[in-house]
Amino acid sequence: MKEEIIIAGFGGQxxxxxxxxxxxxxxxxxxxxSWMPSYGPExxxxxxxxxxxxxxxxxxxxxxxxxxxAIVLNQPSLDKFxxxxxxxxxxxxxxxxxxxxxxxxxINIYRIDATEYAFANNSAKTMNMIILGGLxxxxxxxxxxxxxxxxxxxxxERHHHLLGMNEKAIHTGMDLIQKVN
Amino acid sequence: xTLNEIINPANLVYSKTKVMNDTPMHYCPGCSHGVVHKLIAxxxxxxxxxxxxxxxxxxxxxxxxxxxxxxxxxxAAHGRAPALATAVIRLLPDRLVFTYQGDGDLAAIGTxxxxxxxxxxxxxAIIFINNGIYGMxxxxxxxxxxxxxxxxxxxxxxxxxxxxxxxxxxxxxxxxPGTCYxxxxxxxxVANVRKTKKAIRLAFENALAHKGTSVVEVVSTCNSGxxxxxxxxxxxxxxxxxxxxxxxDIKNL
Amino acid sequence: MEEVRLMKGNEAIAHAAIRCGxxxxxxYPITPQSEIMETLMELEPWNSTGMVVLQAESETSSINMVYxxxxxxxxxxxxxxxxxxxxxxxxxxxIAGAELPCVIVNVMRGGPGLGTIQPSQADYFQAVKGGGHxxxxxxxxxxxxxxxxxxxxxxxxxxxxxxxxxxxxxxxGVIGQMMEKVVLPPFRPRLTEKEISEKYxxxxxxKPQTRNPNIINSLRLESDEMExxxxxxxxxxxxxxxxxxxxxxxxxxxxxxxxxxFGTSSRVSKxxxxxxxxxxxxxxxxRPITLFPFPKIPISQLANQVKGMLTVEMNAGQMIEDVxxxxxxxxxxxxxxxxxxxxxxxxxxxxxxxxxxxN
Numbered sequence: 001m002k003e004e005i006i007i008a009g010f011g012g013q014x015x016x017x018x019x020x021x022x023x024x025x026x027x028x029x030x031x032x033x034s035w036m037p038s039y040g041p042e043x044x045x046x047x048x049x050x051x052x053x054x055x056x057x058x059x060x061x062x063x064x065x066x067x068x069x070a071i072v073l074n075q076p077s078l079d080k081f082x083x084x085x086x087x088x089x090x091x092x093x094x095x096x097x098x099x100x101x102x103x104x105x106x107i108n109i110y111r112i113d114a115t116e117y118a119f120a121n122n123s124a125k126t127m128n129m130i131i132l133g134g135l136x137x138x139x140x141x142x143x144x145x146x147x148x149x150x151x152x153x154x155x156x157e158r159h160h161h162l163l164g165m166n167e168k169a170i171h172t173g174m175d176l177i178q179k180v181n
Numbered sequence: 182x183t184l185n186e187i188i189n190p191a192n193l194v195y196s197k198t199k200v201m202n203d204t205p206m207h208y209c210p211g212c213s214h215g216v217v218h219k220l221i222a223x224x225x226x227x228x229x230x231x232x233x234x235x236x237x238x239x240x241x242x243x244x245x246x247x248x249x250x251x252x253x254x255x256x257a258a259h260g261r262a263p264a265l266a267t268a269v270i271r272l273l274p275d276r277l278v279f280t281y282q283g284d285g286d287l288a289a290i291g292t293x294x295x296x297x298x299x300x301x302x303x304x305x306a307i308i309f310i311n312n313g314i315y316g317m318x319x320x321x322x323x324x325x326x327x328x329x330x331x332x333x334x335x336x337x338x339x340x341x342x343x344x345x346x347x348x349x350x351x352x353x354x355x356x357x358p359g360t361c362y363x364x365x366x367x368x369x370x371v372a373n374v375r376k377t378k379k380a381i382r383l384a385f386e387n388a389l390a391h392k393g394t395s396v397v398e399v400v401s402t403c404n405s406g407x408x409x410x411x412x413x414x415x416x417x418x419x420x421x422x423x424x425x426x427x428x429x430d431i432k433n434l
Numbered sequence: 435m436e437e438v439r440l441m442k443g444n445e446a447i448a449h450a451a452i453r454c455g456x457x458x459x460x461x462y463p464i465t466p467q468s469e470i471m472e473t474l475m476e477l478e479p480w481n482s483t484g485m486v487v488l489q490a491e492s493e494t495s496s497i498n499m500v501y502x503x504x505x506x507x508x509x510x511x512x513x514x515x516x517x518x519x520x521x522x523x524x525x526x527x528x529i530a531g532a533e534l535p536c537v538i539v540n541v542m543r544g545g546p547g548l549g550t551i552q553p554s555q556a557d558y559f560q561a562v563k564g565g566g567h568x569x570x571x572x573x574x575x576x577x578x579x580x581x582x583x584x585x586x587x588x589x590x591x592x593x594x595x596x597x598x599x600x601x602x603x604x605x606x607g608v609i610g611q612m613m614e615k616v617v618l619p620p621f622r623p624r625l626t627e628k629e630i631s632e633k634y635x636x637x638x639x640x641k642p643q644t645r646n647p648n649i650i651n652s653l654r655l656e657s658d659e660m661e662x663x664x665x666x667x668x669x670x671x672x673x674x675x676x677x678x679x680x681x682x683x684x685x686x687x688x689x690x691x692x693x694x695x696f697g698t699s700s701r702v703s704k705x706x707x708x709x710x711x712x713x714x715x716x717x718x719x720x721r722p723i724t725l726f727p728f729p730k731i732p733i734s735q736l737a738n739q740v741k742g743m744l745t746v747e748m749n750a751g752q753m754i755e756d757v758x759x760x761x762x763x764x765x766x767x768x769x770x771x772x773x774x775x776x777x778x779x780x781x782x783x784x785x786x787x788x789x790x791x792x793n
Binding site: 233244253 | 457
């Protein structure tokens, strides 16, 4: 098994930490993982993206030209990465603020209105976990229990009381995601 | 009285400190460096700290300081002595660490290193020889060169509008909270030599007591660079350097 | 069995520093390597191993603090990224001239000038050919994974002390910023002052009555003395070239074509080799792990086997000069690279392989 994922959006949407949680989850189930962020101060307010690879075998390049799955959380990210999903691959988007929607027909496109849900339910902090839940519903690449193990590993102990909230967000995401094409 | 009777330990009134070796000095006759070297060596011997002293030599005329004092030395790049001293004292906190720097080294190329080491309050002593000229490279203008003073790069005298103002680093350093003792001395006569020695001793004691950074500026002559006899250089220094760089303690906590 | 962790290359460097008995880190913030000092400050090793960590006022100061610490026989290091490493060149030359060991980490970004914070390999010449003034070399290690960031730091210290010369870890923004699995090296205690004075009798720890003063110095005013020092240094570099070459090959046994790449480029190139093999192109990869000493001999040997070589670099073509020297005209050596902080994609490399070498 090998999954090559790009997650992209505005800085502050939790893009990098979502990738980190995925990477930790992969670690928890004994996989090879790589997490390669766009980096630097330009992320704040600008665009941020992270490439996450989970694989049963050693990972060669942490930098890729095509992805199995793209998660795009703003318009510039859709514009940049829609064309880079491998044929037959998966594109997940949060339509908040979109004026142009994905148009490819050779990939599987899913919509998850996590931003809207998170604002309506006053849970902006778990927005990225909702999206992660959506991803895991359609691409069960890591087990939810391993996600929680990974979270426990990556979060400082003072935040461990938030684990329940995050688990709930994952299940919310699983309910919210819907196929578009 | 025979010669042997005269050369009798009981008759000894003065001997050269053992911290100083017999290597002939390369300094010009009349230069202040040799006197300050001797004072440092004497203080090290009197404080019985030869085994725990590490000196940092600069680039400038005193680049060869390591040849004359029998202590461990590091020879720094131009201006960087306080950075080296910082690392040495941080890693060997019970040692006596001092830098020996000229005006080009401390007040021009090493301004940042000097100010930041002093501002961190590194437990070191900085001995600062200020003769207002670059001696080693042949008499060019220094940051401390006085207005109107002729050097090979200010042949018609230093002009403020062209070269800026003389930089009084010692006054600047005294304003930093990291310094505990900042003083300006000279070695042009016996009384001042004695005062300078006391200042060096206090600076070294402060360093060992971890009181922060001590700075001893020695306003000095460079009779070769100034193109004067040693005696004339001393007079010129008293008349011209001292008004700009007045002697005395600036800070003593 | 040591724990498998997930961390950035920069973080791995910081953890490895503490574990391999480093005495002092002196640095100045610059993207993309600031996590090294941030991690050290978070870990507060002065409370555990006694390691000193200090944020200096500039890279110039950092490297001179390293010089001062190294002069005391201490294991000292600094880290920076390209513009900061340019500022350090004076100090590195002095350290080389004073025959002192130390480790410098360069997490390269694009230049020239202030450039970009994105990853680059454009400091190859600076690292491998000297950088500062005078005839000197550093040992240069080029990690291509987070694991190697940790492992190379310890190796760099060992080699630096073995040959009394500065060693550089030449990484780039990708290796510094990416997270991968890593098993940290085992703890090695810092040397005591007694151990230092026995192992490194040149160290300036204060002069006991029993020995002459130790003087850390690169100044030799007399030309014959200066030449003597240079001859000694050159002899050491020859020994390093003899003994310390490290490289790795991938699918070279039956290769008809060869890619030569280091660091991040080697990771991208490995993927390109996989893609090419899937298309039936018999290509292998040689990855220099040490850039100085450069793996001249294995590249020379492969020149007798393959029909052409491609170097892949994130610069305008720097290592290619060393590959061409090793090949000495026997086969064509072409270049593919991206500049300005762009990491070539595996597809880009595959295309270059096809258009420049295979056809």
